[in-house]
Amino acid sequence: MQAIVDLVEKAVKKLGWKAAAVEVSRTEAQFGDYSTNVAMLLASSVGENPRAIAEKLAAELSGNEFFNSVEVAGAGFINFRLSDAALAREVKSINAEPDRYGASKLYAGKVVVSEFSDPNPFKVLHVGHLYTSVIGDAISNIVAAAGGQVHRVNFGGDVGLHVAKTMWAIIQDLGGELPEKLADIPVEERSEWMGRCYVTGTRTYEDDAVAKETITENNRKIYNLHREDDHDSPFAQIYWTCRGWSYEYFDAFYARIGVKFEKYYPESEIAEVGLKTVLAQRDKGVYEDSDGAVIFNGEKYGLHTRVFINSNGIPIYEAKDVGLAIKKWDDYHFDKSIILTDAEQTDYMKVVMKSMEQYMPESVARTLHLTHGTVKLPGAEKMSSRKGNFLRAVDVIDMVAGEYKKAQGRTSDELVLGAIKYAFLKNRLGPNLSFDPETSVSMHGNSGPYLQYAAVRANAILQKIGEFEAVEINDLDEQERSLVVKLTEFSSVVDGATTELAPQVLCTYLYELAQVFNRFYENSPVANSPRSAIRAQLVQAYGYILRRGLNLLGITVPKKM
RNA sequence: GCGCCCGUAGCUCAGUGGAUUAGAGUACUUGGCUUCGAACCAAGUGGUCGCAGGUUCAAGUCCUGCCGGGCGUACCA
Numbered sequence: 202m203q204a205i206v207d208l209v210e211k212a213v214k215k216l217g218w219k220a221a222a223v224e225v226s227r228t229e230a231q232f233g234d235y236s237t238n239v240a241m242l243l244a245s246s247v248g249e250n251p252r253a254i255a256e257k258l259a260a261e262l263s264g265n266e267f268f269n270s271v272e273v274a275g276a277g278f279i280n281f282r283l284s285d286a287a288l289a290r291e292v293k294s295i296n297a298e299p300d301r302y303g304a305s306k307l308y309a310g311k312v313v314v315s316e317f318s319d320p321n322p323f324k325v326l327h328v329g330h331l332y333t334s335v336i337g338d339a340i341s342n343i344v345a346a347a348g349g350q351v352h353r354v355n356f357g358g359d360v361g362l363h364v365a366k367t368m369w370a371i372i373q374d375l376g377g378e379l380p381e382k383l384a385d386i387p388v389e390e391r392s393e394w395m396g397r398c399y400v401t402g403t404r405t406y407e408d409d410a411v412a413k414e415t416i417t418e419n420n421r422k423i424y425n426l427h428r429e430d431d432h433d434s435p436f437a438q439i440y441w442t443c444r445g446w447s448y449e450y451f452d453a454f455y456a457r458i459g460v461k462f463e464k465y466y467p468e469s470e471i472a473e474v475g476l477k478t479v480l481a482q483r484d485k486g487v488y489e490d491s492d493g494a495v496i497f498n499g500e501k502y503g504l505h506t507r508v509f510i511n512s513n514g515i516p517i518y519e520a521k522d523v524g525l526a527i528k529k530w531d532d533y534h535f536d537k538s539i540i541l542t543d544a545e546q547t548d549y550m551k552v553v554m555k556s557m558e559q560y561m562p563e564s565v566a567r568t569l570h571l572t573h574g575t576v577k578l579p580g581a582e583k584m585s586s587r588k589g590n591f592l593r594a595v596d597v598i599d600m601v602a603g604e605y606k607k608a609q610g611r612t613s614d615e616l617v618l619g620a621i622k623y624a625f626l627k628n629r630l631g632p633n634l635s636f637d638p639e640t641s642v643s644m645h646g647n648s649g650p651y652l653q654y655a656a657v658r659a660n661a662i663l664q665k666i667g668e669f670e671a672v673e674i675n676d677l678d679e680q681e682r683s684l685v686v687k688l689t690e691f692s693s694v695v696d697g698a699t700t701e702l703a704p705q706v707l708c709t710y711l712y713e714l715a716q717v718f719n720r721f722y723e724n725s726p727v728a729n730s731p732r733s734a735i736r737a738q739l740v741q742a743y744g745y746i747l748r749r750g751l752n753l754l755g756i757t758v759p760k761k762m
Numbered sequence: 763g764c765g766c767c768c769g770u771a772g773c774u775c776a777g778u779g780g781a782u783u784a785g786a787g788u789a790c791u792u793g794g795c796u797u798c799g800a801a802c803c804a805a806g807u808g809g810u811c812g813c814a815g816g817u818u819c820a821a822g823u824c825c826u827g828c829c830g831g832g833c834g835u836a837c838c839a
Contacts, residue, residue, distance in 0.1 A: 224778080226778080228781085229781080231781095232781075236781090238780065241780080241819090241820095244819095251819090274781070275780085275781050276780080276781080276819075276820080278780080278781070319839090321839070324839095358839060361838080361839070362838060362839080363838070363839065366838095403838095468839095491836080491837095492836085492837080493837085494836070494837050495837095496836065496837085503765080504765085504835095505764095505765080505834080505835050505836085506835090506836060507835095507836060507837090508836045508837040509836095509837090510837085511836090511837040512837060513837085515837090517837065517838075517839085518838075518839050519837095521839095543833095544766090544767070544832095544833070544834095545833060545834070546834090546839090547766065547767080547833080547834075548765070548766065548833090548834050548835070549834075549835095549839095551766095572767090574767090574768090574832090574833095575832095575833090608801085609801075627775080627776085627787095628774090628775065628776085629775090629776080631767070631768080632767075632768055632769095632775095632832090633768085633832075633833095635773095635774060635775085637774080643787090643788080643801095644801045645787080645788080645801070645802095646786085646787040646788065647775090647776090647786065647787045647788090648787085648801095650801060651801070651802090653801095654799090654801050654802085655801095655802090657799090657801095658798075658799075658802085659798095661798060661799070662798045663798090664798090665798050666798080697778075700778090701778090705775095705776075706776095708776090709776060709777085709786085712776095712786080712787090713786090716786095716803095719802060719803065720802095720803070720804090722798075722802075722803085723794095723802070723803050723804085724803090726797075726798065727798060728797095728798050729797085729798085740798090762799090762801075
């Protein structure tokens with residue numbers, strides 16, 4: 202709590218000691234509400250033992266109306282117990298400015314580009330896209346709430362070998378370059394059909410040497426139709442139509458999960474600048490020719506070597522990422538660029554960034570690559586969209602909807618997404634995520650439904666009592682006190698989640714908050730109580746904070762459940 | 763081989779170097795609905811924090827080595 206930090210700093214100064222970095226953290230209820238170890242940190246510079254320093258500080262602070270008690274414990278901890286007056290002030294200030302209370306300012310005025318999700322046209326959205334979209338959205342929300350001017354962008358391969366493979370199978374399936382036959386594909390089967398074509402094309406590329414040549418040629422044709430702005434040839438007509446289907450399918454998906462993007466960066470729009478840049482920087486010695494390809498020799502930097510332009514002269518993923526980075530910098534001149542991808546790309550990204558550092562160091566220094574693991578479902582094999590044994594994003598939503606219906610007799614996207622998003626976000630980023638639709642997204646315990654329910658309960662109370670007076674808040678009992686103390690932790694939690702870009706920090710807090718509230722709820726009637734007007738203010742403040750926290754995670758609070 | 767990540771209760775996981783006794787959820791055993799919805803609450807069982815050293819007043823947390831698992835390691839994205 203910042204107010205305590207300020208008071209401690211003031212006391213340290215008053216006692217004539219050199220200011221140490223004061224940190225105040227929550228502590229176990231048996232010790233107090235908050236504690237600080239500043240006495241231990243001061244020990245060496247002051248030249249006294251921590252315990253004695255703590256005693257002096259406690260004496261200095263204990264008269265303050267902010268505290269009920271200030272006690273020294275253990276090796277020199279100072280434990281604080283907040284006064285009712287201090288707690289009342291917090292509740293009042295939450296209810297006065299529910300959307301601003303405790304907001305972080307860590308990104309105030311900063312321009313932030315947040316790239317995530319990154320699906321490829323001509324392919325199917327799988328469970329990984331759902332996962333990465335949910336995380337990216339939450340992180341973007343957190344940065345935006347901290348004052349960041351966040352631009353959410355999405356990158357995807359509308360050119361490249363995977364498109365060439367899909368196009369090959371599409372043309373086979375249509376019986377030739379016959380765009381008019383596309384009308385025969387039912388609207389609801391389009392994405393599915395393209396996904397199947399991708400799998401067929403990939404298998405063929407691996408097994409059939411003749412077809413492989415055609416696919417390689419297709420790849421070149423696709424780059425060329427962009428260069429020549431060809432929308433008329435039968436091949437181009439098929440390409441543009443299917444590409445359009447993909448983007449419609451993506452938009453519908455994002456709308457369904459409540460994630461919004463400012464723009465797509467299709468690879469076709471950045472491939473040229475990537476290609477030109479890599480060639481220009483090769484001439485300056487950053488990249489090298491090798492076996493007909495253009496590479497970056499990462500071994501000089503303890504990384505591995507990667508190809509940027511293949512021996513057919515086509516810019517592959519590496520060169521496209523160079524183009525993307527340049528385009529983003531030109532578009533936004535960002536203070537921070539966040540790129541969220543699967544952890545498989547960690548070393549890859551290091552190589553690309555190391556190469557760009559040679560000629561655009563400022564942009565690279567402001568770029569942060571965040572990674573996450575893979576979603577594992579119980580009993581599932583490793584998924585591969587190239588082999589076709591993957592789980593689609595909609596399959597996961599359907600599975601959870603099925604579980605919801607089984608358990609509660611009804612379901613809705615709002616509830617299903619609340620369950621999925623929370624299950625995805627409550628764990629730290631990085632390691633793989635075990636996701637079990639049946640148990641992990643259960644209706645009990647540390648789950649999205651628990652939190653949504655905890656919010657609905659608060660609303661139900663407020664609805665029942667209607668208008669109430671903002672009377673003075675005093676003589677808090679134990680349950681009321683714990684609820685308010687928990688509310689005061691909000692700002693430091695948000696700061697922590699923002700600093701670390703770690704949504705799980707917020708999840709843990711919100712769950713604890715909901716637990717504290719549910720305990721309060723069991724024992725503290727609001728409607729039929731002499732303390733009704735006081736408790737209503739607490740419930741209102743709690744409702745605001747819980748809703749804000751959930752919204753940061755991309756989770757909405759249902760009107761009813 | 764080399765590089766990066768992970769290893770905490772039966773299972774899934776939290777855990778900015780600090781508190782006699784390492785926390786949740788789940789599962790299991792109990793108790794609590796005439797109430798602002800019990801999708802809740804309360805109590806209990808369950809740990810050599812992978813192993814071994816080191817740094818520190820203090821290590822699940824930092825360092826080193828080892829064991830186990832995952833990922834990456836040149837023309838896919």
